[in-house]
Amino acid sequence: MKRIIPFILALCLLAGCGSSGNGNTETPAPPDAPAVEAPAQPTEPEPKINWGGDVVSTIRADQLGYRPGDTKKAAIITDDTTFEISRAADGVVVLGAALSEPMRANAADETVRVADFSALAEPGEYFLVTSEGRSYPFVISDSPYGDLRAAVLEMFHYQKCGVEIEAGIWSHPECHAELATIFDTEDTKDVSGGWHDAGDYGRYVVPAAKAIADLLLAYENAPNPDPEALPTAWHKIEWMLKMQDEATGGVYHKVTCRSFPALDIMPQGERNPLVLSPISPTATADFAASMALAARFYPEQREALLAAAISAWEWCEANPDAPGFRNPPRISTGEYGDSSSKDERFWAACELFAATGDEKYHDYIKSDTLYTGFGWQAVGSYGLVAYLFGAGDKADGELYAQMKDKLLADCEGIMGQYAQNPYGDSMGGSFPWGSSMNVANNAVTLILGSRLADKPEYVEAALDHMHYLLGYNSLAQSFITGYGAVSPQNPHHRPSVAAGAAVPGMVVGGPESGLSDPALKAACEGFPAAKRYIDDKESYASNEITIYWNSPVYFALALLDL
Ligand SMILES: [Zn+2]
Known part of the structure; x- marks a missing residue:
């Protein structure tokens, strides 16, 4: 089974948490203070990278993009049950979620699953990934359609x-x-x-x-x-x-x-x-x-x-x-x-x-x-x-x-x-x-x-x-x-x-x-x-x-x- 990024990690990536502060607000300890054992630091999770291989036409999404607050969906012909969204710049996976149950698209005579990635609101350029490949890139932006x-x-x-x-x-x-x-x-x-x-x-x-x-x-x-x-x-x-x-x-x-x-x-x-x-x-x-x-x-x-x-x-x-x-x-x-x-x-x-x-x-x-x-x-x-x-x-x-x-x-x-x-x-x-x-x-x-x-x-x-x-x-x-x-x-x-x-x-x-x-x-x-x-x-x-x-x-x- 495909490994899916844990939901908590996905949320962290969405929210941008886990980034280190610059420390300027810390007060340095005086030189004569007794040594204190440093608390154990939580381990930074390695970001998951998924470039997803070739672009496939079986992933059907808006090729320009979506506004942050809008519903965001794509339809996919796949046997997968999950999908991921990767950042276009570095392949970092920012969202993993389940696909819908199979749905019939009668006018197209095909069966697809729907990916709902509405939770992703961070502006940027992304693509959607399945085990078969990836979508064309799209943006999440206040002005996804540009001119x-x-x-x-x-x-x-x-x-x-x-x-x-x-x-x-x-x-x-x-x-x-x-x-x-x-x-x-x-x-x-x-x-x-x-x-x-x-x-x-x-x-x-x-x-x-x-x-x-x-x-x-x-x-x-x-x-x-x-x-x-x-x-x-x-x-x-x-x-x-x-x-x-x-x-x-x-x-x-x-x-x-x-x-x-x-x-x-x-x-x-x-x-x-x-x-x-x-x-x-x-x-x-x-x-x-x-x-x-x-x-x-x-x-x-x-x-x-x-x-x-x-x-x-x-x-x-x-x-x-x-x-x-x-x-x-x-x-x-x-x-x-x-x-x-x-x-x-x-x-x-x-x-x-x-x-x-x-x-x-x-x-x-x-x-x-x-x-x-x-x-x-x-x-x-x-x-x-x-x-x-x-x-x-x-x-x-x-x-x-x-x-x-x-x-x-x-x-x-x-x-x-x-x-x-x-x-x-x-x-x-x-x-x-x-x-x-x-x-x-x-x-x-x-x-x-x-x-x-x-x-x-x-x-x-x-x-x-x-x-x-x-x-x-x-x-x-x-x-x-x-x-x-x-x-x-x-x-x-x-x-x-x-x-x-x-x-x-x-x-x-x-x-x-x-x-x-x-x-x-x-x-x-x-x-x-x-x-x-x-x-x-x-x-x-x-x-x-x-x-x-x-x-x-x-x-x-x-x-x-x-
Ligand atoms: Zn004329």
Whole structure:
């Protein structure tokens, strides 16, 4: 059986006891004093050294680290029943403890044991050791993620369109600044600006509304908000305003070329004509919601933003049965299709009620059911948040209670999945396209839920969701470029492909159960759901990046003050 460091020794090492004092406070004995026999000194225990051998991918921990006071866990495939933590500098073992009983990770089709080293709070760099090897090093620190949060926000600078950007090897001159032609007409419109949506250079209103909301709500709800979040979001808001048809208030669904360019084309190299796809109800309602939300963050633009939001709402009122968006003929760029705009209208009504107090929006909310979701397609939770945190005295007590119950029911559902999983996520058995977004959205849901109920365990679970994204997952893989020992090197992102190196701070989609691209299907057919991921630039279903996958990760990091 493996020798385990005695618990007392572990505690001593943690507490730093046993170190000798400098003796300056001792009074020397006078020379004529009678000799006294010195008491026997306790023997200093030899520190145990365990370098643990090679790094093994069977130990899955956060590859950046943990804060001293937070819960710290790793999942390990092992027959061992104990583990140790060693200091990275000298191999000294600082903690030894028992592993959990074996636990099934169904989505990964494997059995693991969980190492809980929450007792270790001494800042430093460490690795976890079993008889098979050791983990990647990680830190325990007040700021274990360093500049990760800033990088996740900086990603939006790299995605800027319509302007020259200075960004090292990813710099580019002004792009996509020409007028766009409105689909099926000869009319043109200036819709320059904003952010490129993803690995392609399209600009889409529906996912943009989610990304803007995440950045603004992060600013509003973070213990230490980043002032840069507001000018960052404004670059996209200015573009959103251009996407509205002044005559009707309706909002064009997207502006793209007719098809995607080659994968190694920089933004300025995409020279095909830009086309504005038709107005859609989801784009228009999302626009109304996100512009009404934005109105409270930019006082000087408040009136213009509210007027734009109200005009979009009026389009929605006049078009109650407008069909969901489908790509028009000969346009093959991202569709962001959605057969129902009910939840988008719900979000818009909640934001407009919070912003204006006009009872007409209240009546609309009361006339329909409640919705949830922090995605681009299901957006109801943004409406709940607008009402629960923004309506103040104007809120109806009964409706407020129903909305609170709705959001907390979502939290309980997430906690149910999380509790059954030895890894840090709450995805259950299904990893949809962009699963990293769902992981981050669930973290955001839990943190906001914890502010409505006395549930500190929600915050603890949300932290584990961040640890999942940074290595506490069945692939021992970080899903954020440039962060973690094993991070994506080949994201499906044109500027990264063209430059030959990944822009840092980008959240990739992560495992995708549906195997929705040929490269992923060829590589991962037959794999369990949680392992259907490849770090391959061709895998748009598992290794692309988007603005609305970065935005909820930024939101969660800001809420958690990481
Ligand atoms: Zn561009």
